[in-house]
Amino acid sequence: MQHLKVLVKYFVQYKWHLILGTIFVFLSNYAKVLQPQMIREALDVVLDNIQQYHTATTPEQKNEIFNNVGAETLKFALLVLGLAVLMGVFMYMMRQTIIVMSRLIEYDLHKEMFTHYQKLSTSFFKRNNTGDLMARITEDVSRVRMAIGPAILYGLNLFSTFVLVIYAMLRVSPKLTLFVLLPLPLLSFIIFKVSTIINRRSEIIQQNLAILNSTAQESYSGIRVVKSFAQEVQMTDLFEEQTLNYRARTLDLIRVESVFFPSMALLIGLSTVLTVYIGGLEVIKGNITPGNIAEFVIYVNLLTFPVTAIGWIASLIQRASASQKRINDFMNEKPEIVNPVIDPVDIVGEIVFDHVSFQYPVTNIQALNNISFTLKPGERIAIVGKTGSGKTTIAELLLRMYDIQSGSITIDGKEIRDLDLTNLRRRIGYVPQDGFLFSDTVAGNIAYGKPNATGELIEEFARNASIHNEILSLPEGYQTIVGERGVTLSGGQKQRISIARALIKDPEIVILDDCLSAVDADTEQKIMNYFKENLKGKTTIVITHRFSSMSFYDNILVLRDGEIAEQGTHDELMKKGELYKEMFERQNVEINNL
Numbered sequence: 001m002q003h004l005k006v007l008v009k010y011f012v013q014y015k016w017h018l019i020l021g022t023i024f025v026f027l028s029n030y031a032k033v034l035q036p037q038m039i040r041e042a043l044d045v046v047l048d049n050i051q052q053y054h055t056a057t058t059p060e061q062k063n064e065i066f067n068n069v070g071a072e073t074l075k076f077a078l079l080v081l082g083l084a085v086l087m088g089v090f091m092y093m094m095r096q097t098i099i100v101m102s103r104l105i106e107y108d109l110h111k112e113m114f115t116h117y118q119k120l121s122t123s124f125f126k127r128n129n130t131g132d133l134m135a136r137i138t139e140d141v142s143r144v145r146m147a148i149g150p151a152i153l154y155g156l157n158l159f160s161t162f163v164l165v166i167y168a169m170l171r172v173s174p175k176l177t178l179f180v181l182l183p184l185p186l187l188s189f190i191i192f193k194v195s196t197i198i199n200r201r202s203e204i205i206q207q208n209l210a211i212l213n214s215t216a217q218e219s220y221s222g223i224r225v226v227k228s229f230a231q232e233v234q235m236t237d238l239f240e241e242q243t244l245n246y247r248a249r250t251l252d253l254i255r256v257e258s259v260f261f262p263s264m265a266l267l268i269g270l271s272t273v274l275t276v277y278i279g280g281l282e283v284i285k286g287n288i289t290p291g292n293i294a295e296f297v298i299y300v301n302l303l304t305f306p307v308t309a310i311g312w313i314a315s316l317i318q319r320a321s322a323s324q325k326r327i328n329d330f331m332n333e334k335p336e337i338v339n340p341v342i343d344p345v346d347i348v349g350e351i352v353f354d355h356v357s358f359q360y361p362v363t364n365i366q367a368l369n370n371i372s373f374t375l376k377p378g379e380r381i382a383i384v385g386k387t388g389s390g391k392t393t394i395a396e397l398l399l400r401m402y403d404i405q406s407g408s409i410t411i412d413g414k415e416i417r418d419l420d421l422t423n424l425r426r427r428i429g430y431v432p433q434d435g436f437l438f439s440d441t442v443a444g445n446i447a448y449g450k451p452n453a454t455g456e457l458i459e460e461f462a463r464n465a466s467i468h469n470e471i472l473s474l475p476e477g478y479q480t481i482v483g484e485r486g487v488t489l490s491g492g493q494k495q496r497i498s499i500a501r502a503l504i505k506d507p508e509i510v511i512l513d514d515c516l517s518a519v520d521a522d523t524e525q526k527i528m529n530y531f532k533e534n535l536k537g538k539t540t541i542v543i544t545h546r547f548s549s550m551s552f553y554d555n556i557l558v559l560r561d562g563e564i565a566e567q568g569t570h571d572e573l574m575k576k577g578e579l580y581k582e583m584f585e586r587q588n589v590e591i592n593n594l
């Protein structure tokens with residue numbers, strides 16, 4: 001329960017919803033409890049009149065009694081109807097306050113969690129898998145909502161029904177009340193125990209369902225691999241095994257439920273039998289009227305639903321507490337990288353890496369070791385080297401996705417740790433290796449970092465990235481939805497859209513991470529020509545695997561195992577005749593052999 005303490009601030013925030021809701025619950029139950037009393041009175045009046053009818057001697061008297069019964073029953077019927085309407089109105093109001101409050105809190109939780117997620121550093125997202133992050137913001141929040149809304153509502157309902165019904169019962173006959181309530185503690189205990197079993201089994205079913213879902217999802221996403229390896233039968237077998245498992249678990253649950261509901265009906269029936277039996281004896285003794293028995297039978301029925309809800313409420317709260325713990329764990333995570341100042345100054349673009357070493361958190365992989373280089377404003381640098389040599393890490397460090405452990409990285413003479421983080425990232429045009437596109441239109445994706453970009457500007461940058469014509473041939477041109485929910489683009493198309501997306505921001509620093517690897521040689525040449533002409537004045541870092549247009553760069557860093565093995569211009573490195581020359585020539589041989 002202590003995990004749910006954090007919710008107190010929301011209850012304070014929405015105190016009026018809660019206070020009014022509580023009042024409405026009581027009013028609604030009050031109207032409900034009055035109904036059996038009306039029925040009792042009606043029944044007693046009818047019985048009374050029947051007796052008088054039998055003893056009446058003249059037809060006039062009999063007629064009068066007959067009319068009297070009609071009028072009286074109509075009066076009580078209208079009263080019961082009126083009370084039912086009143087109860088309904090208050091019920092509507094209690095849902096409008098308490099359930100609405102739970103939805104408002106759910107909205108706040110969603111918003112707060114999403115905002116918090118956005119602040120956390122990339123290493124947090126590496127440590128936690130996407131499914132888990134999603135589950136916390138959707139499933140866990142919805143479980144907490146169930147405890148705030150339905151559990152509070154039914155809890156209040158339970159409490160007020162008990163107080164009002166038992167008070168009404170005691171007023172009639174304490175003895176009868178005692179007997180009638182006798183089976184209820186047993187009933188609630190059994191319900192609590194059985195609900196625990198039901199919940200445990202439901203959890204197992206949920207887990208099985210999650211496994212089933214992920215197998216299905218994987219085989220759909222990977223359908224090309226499944227088919228090309230002719231693994232359909234094996235996948236079907238795997239799926240069948242998991243569905244069988246799922247079926248067995250659901251049958252386990254049904255077995256418990258099948259015993260549970262009839263036993264409940266039996267215990268409730270027992271209460272009714274006791275009411276009628278003990279009540280009958282009391283009527284004979286003249287302590288109560290026959291109408292009281294009818295009244296009590298209705299009371300017993302009024303109590304059964306709240307009693308059955310006890311176990312359910314308890315388990316809702318238990319689950320919510322576990323979910324809230326998981327939410328709290330995340331909300332207590334502190335972002336490792338924070339913005340030190342708001343100071344959106346212009347950036348000129350001088351970059352200096354001075355003896356930079358960097359180890360990735362969690363894995364402790366030493367990605368960079370003693371890296372030093374300088375880039376004057378407007379200079380262009382290429383970074384080459386084998387996969388895993390640390391090229392992308394350099395780009396990520398400049399964007400301050402991670403903080404370095406030793407050395408310094410400065411831009412325009414200032415440590416990047418001390419710069420305005422948002423401003424820094426806004427002024428760097430980064431084309432990452434996997435040009436991730438959102439489920440949005442092509443135009444929306446290009447204008448991602450510059451939301452007010454006009455259609456013409458978007459088109460201009462698409463032309464610059466040699467993708468304009470291909471966009472036009474998409475079903476709805478620039479308005480075509482791409483990404484997960486839209487058309488599938490080729491790797492090269494995605495790369496070029498993400499080039500347009502990075503450059504439309506008019507950044508002072510440009511970082512291109514192997515962004516032409518999936519583009520054909522002609523298009524690559526066109527884009528390189530555009531870079532040559534138009535990236536003048538922008539400090540540019542290009543990570544590449546292809547040794548084309550190497551004279552474009554003022555400096556080339558050759559990385560090996562996180563260290564700079566060589567650096568210089570293309571001509572210098574060729575003259576030196578070591579690693580760079582070797583890599584350059586190997587690639588030319590490969591190209592010539594094509």
Ligand code: ADP
Nearest residue numbers: 126360363365367386387388389390391392393
């Ligand atoms: P390159 O871009 O040259 O292929 P990277 O900079 O991506 O190389 O990787 C350098 C080293 O750091 C590799 O050994 C890689 O496994 C490791 N690495 C890269 N990204 C991460 C990460 N997010 N967490 C832990 N280790 C990483």
